[in-house]
Amino acid sequence: MLNAGICGFGALGHVHANSLSKLDGVAVKAVCDINPAQLSATEVKFNIAAEQGAFDVKTATPYLDFAQMLAREKLDLVVITTPTNLHADYSIMALDAGCHVFCEKPMSLSVEDCDRVIAARDRNRRQLMIGQCIRFWPEYEYLQACIQDGRYGKLQSLMMERNASYHVEGSWFNDHKRSGGAILDLHVHDVDWALSALGRPDKITARGVIGQTGGVDDITSIWQYGSSTILTIRGSWMYSGFRMGYTAFFENATVEYHPGTNIGFKVSQLWKGAIPGIQIPQESGYFREMRYFLECLRGEHANTRCTPESTRQSIQTALMERAMCLGR
Template sequence: MTLKAAVVGFGGLGRTHAQTLSKLDGVELVALCDKHAERIKSGDLAINIDTGAKTLDASKCRAYTDMKEMLRREKLDIVALAVPTDLHAPLAIAAMKAGCHVFCEKPMALSTRQCDSMLAASRAAGRQLMIGQCLRFWWEYDALLKMIRSGTHGKLISLSLERLGNYPDWTADNWMLDSKRSGGAILDLHLHDVDWALYALGKPTRLFSSARIGRTGGYDEVAAVWEYDGGPMVAIRGSWLHTSFLMTFRAIFENAVVEYGFPPDPALRVIRRSGQTEKMTSPGGSAYFDEMKYFVECVAGARENSVCPPESTRESVNLVMLEIKSASKGRPLTPA
């Protein structure tokens, strides 16, 4: 059976997801929706669309400016949402109520209450919901996860995760620069590492964070420390006050240091205490492609969603909310 899919929000991530859905076996991309009609550049979509990096074959797609109208007219199995974060919950809930399985970009929503409404809608409609926490599908992070789980280099002593960028002034209507719509850097950017630390190590025993309000009106600069009783210490830094994009990690194991993303050589490196260094190179591919392929396989019934279940991505939003509380109260907190 071919799954009919649509993408809502044809900006940076929407174009990426449309590319993937147009290439996956067993999927037919039939509709694109963006409230700014001009963002879907071709009138009747009978020709290819230039998405910037690549050309998308949208010859079978119809274009819409309103998701509800699209849901009324199309018979869809899958809706991929890549809209501003304040719209994740209302649009995901509407799409699931209309009978669609929903892939929704991260962060899941602006609050845990909204996340809970999305989870309830998924259960009530019997439709799958997956949030695009792409680091869970990122080769280098996955390689680190395997080292942590296997104990190849001994016990993990400490882990630092860093994600720095400049202010994102390229989004539609500049929605990302408004913390009421994006949650600021702490929810939009730093959440990536929060989610991965949760995925890899579980909930911390306690956390403390220090943060600064920035141009978005929310926390755009954050340093968090997570502690695990009997386990590693984790330091997570996020910022939109940097001058360029950088994502790095450094893991200190008993017998080796593993690092990724550092200029001028961003490759994953294992530096053994003996002094021997091993460089590991990704086989290629893209986490954005792999996460969508995984979701489609879950919808098709080929696998259970054990990598990125929505309950766990709800927990990463909860941990960011705890960090916000910790920063504003100036004290450590214990996750429930």
């Protein structure tokens, strides 16, 4: 049995606690949050469908201080779901305490911090994975498989989008020094997926708008692969509501994913219409990524799907886009 601790019991703390509760061979023993009210909250509002309601916080020992939780508990793994500016330091604290670490995305707000975390993983010989959940999202896995096996011909162009509204007034998300702004918090999901599915592009052109966080909160990025495949990635915190998805134009079909709309998930062949009966697993990427991480910890396979080195590259790429947006 693996003993888990969670640090930061807000939206994602709940999501991962619920996933862990549904997985065998692991128990959430301790939960830490600096806000005592969070340690008794049973549900949080969240804009993406995820595992709900399986975890009862009363079954875990509550802590207001992360160092104390690490010192007092015998934890095998720690899940870091704090504000982003703490990801690097808290991951390092947990690794140095001998724990494996699953840390939410983005890995950190600088490449230097990513390197510090990777160094801590290496000196402690622990496992580290960043929660880039879109890599494990069934509809995105399907798209990646189409690109890899060419079942609909070559990918010619791909439009990806991720739009949300600003967080409530006073939220740490609204300070780009803590969240990175929409470019590092939201858009990084699509940057990370595109790098993992398609590799590095030959050329990136990015333009953005500075928003309420003081950082780049609206971004349009065009990625070119050779002279043929073009990617357009839109990300914004200036939207009213939440919308994510993609439209992929292959030689012989269009693959679309627009959850919450009447399109949903759809594959249409040129001149023939929608292909019926395509099965997509009904599990969230959050659940699938956590199950994968636990399999890595049990030695069932190595982590080849979401290495810290690859998530470091996503931070580096988003920061490069940010520099273009700021005209640097």
